[in-house]
Amino acid sequence: MQMQVEKYDLPDARGHFGPYGGVFVAETLQAALLQLNIEYAKAKADPAFVAEIQYELKHYVGRPSPIYHAKRLSEELGGAQIFLKREDLNHTGAHKVNNTVGQALLARRMGKRRVIAETGAGQHGVATATVAARYGMECVVYMGSEDVRRQAQNVYRMNLLGAKVVPVDSGSKTLKDALNEAMRDWVTNVESTFYIIGTVAGPHPYPMMVRDFNSVVGKECLTQMPEITGRQPDVVLACVGGGSNAMGIFYDYIPQTGVRLIGVEAGGDGIATGRHAASLTAGSPGILHGNRTYLIQDANGQISDTHSVSAGLDYPGVGPEHAWLKDSKRAEYVAINDDEALAAFHRLCRTEGIIPALESSHAVAHAMKMAPSMTKENVLLVNLSGRGDKDMATVAERSHAATGYPQ
């Protein structure tokens, strides 16, 4: 009953997922995007390129990542069995490296010696700096000055890896502004430079390409879950900021219509307060960063400041494929607020000895909400997209008051 397969072949040739996606950029970037589109299509069809990525993912990243049965957590909750896809065990500590390996190898194939990236929490910046060092490329990472402050440790890691981190002081000084600045760099240095976008947003072909490179996550789950439990999960959960780890685990499950897909957005202080980053839950369609998607915006169409305890989810847009999966009802999207995510963070630390990223803690929190009302035979699969080492300062600052756990 779970193995019903429906055809799914989005995006179309111009990058549309229904009304979403597309190429909404100035003329100055059109040629570069067209070239990228052509080169990516060629690379994808080249067995040598595919084999090279597979080799790197196995020997450098450490794939496949295991799936772990969180037995103590499941027993405590007294309902569904919770399984964790351990992307936190990848080299660099998150799923982000799946994508940067792919894009850096594409950059090298295209003869580009300089790579640039935007970063929020710093995970994508670190993953980009890592592969740039690995392949001997110059690397510049744009990061909102507010995030530079919040994520000092990742800034230091990028510097160690030889990347130049450029703080961005414009706008809200966070991820969206870093993305604007990286785009400006790319327009200016388009001949020498490859722009490694870190999430399934931006103009076509980025949402498709980043999804493809991360889809190794869901592909592994499709084989691993039957090996471990004898079947596919009832529900797959993942946190959604831009949405790359969620698209990575969702993509191969889209045709498996018996499997529910749930994306968990950042509810911040609560949707009603307006201080959140839940664009699918509380936003409306519009155009930002080269694609049409759900946005958090005001009545004038200005992009609003967002809030989340987790810098990696603090983004006012979302990948256009998620917008389509929401409208087509193939996936559901919910919001988990800061306090719930922090409580889940602590609980996973103490029941399973796993320190999750605050981003991933949102997905864990929603699984914890769902599990008690389900039976012991039900299976929830959570994409544990990253580890929480980077979040120590934030957690220490926030936890005492919010959850009652000691600092």
Next chain:
Amino acid sequence: MSRAASRIANTFERLAREKRKALVPFVTAGDPAPNITVQLMHAMVDAGVDIIELGVPFSDPMADGPVIQRSSERALKFGVGLNDVLAYVSEFRKTNQLTPVVLMGYANPIERMGMQVFAERAGAAGVDGVLVVDYPPEESHELLATMDAAGIDVIYLLSPTSSPERIKLVSVAARGYIYYVSLKGVSGAANIDTSDVESMIAKIRLQTKLPIGVGFGIRDGATAKHIARFADAVVIGSRLIQEMEAATPDTAVEKVRALLKNIRETMDS
């Protein structure tokens, strides 16, 4: 497509008869302060400009450099939105029926208002053209049809990296004039290489009879005069905004008037 000749077409015809080229200033509506914008528009006309490009503030001006981005942020601090910009144009039109006004900005404020509502309000306000940076021809069929119906020209960009195929695509869609972005980069970047611009304009002229304006990187009268030898219009934006940044709110309008007057005289000399 048939419709009454636009203010933009009339302006270029008049300039052709006078054997002069269009001087086109860009300023962001609401910068440095909302109560200055209409006054600034009239002062620029006094200084001898032919078409006004009025920037619609946007929170994420991805294709603009730091100068225009700052101007957008200042206007947004005053809460200036698309409705306010249209109100400035209405106000300007009370005493000026001749000078074309082109709104320049990003897609999202228009999408938020709704394409049809925007077309009606812009038409009623006396807007002559729209240049939406992140609506390329492939993604703007609805915009073009709606604006055509409202008698508003949709102006498109071409750039140094535009292929012959894209020049053709843009030439088919374009109304009013074509805006050639003279640099690889964002607005207000380094100085331009005028010989590259000249050869590209020659290529564009093979595909279109529309006037061609050149912008991005023009900072003084001498460059404007040089560009005007082979372009139909010269657009100056970041330089004007920097002039206002160096002034006080009381002197900003006069500073811009003086600068444009100087550029106009150099261009015509």
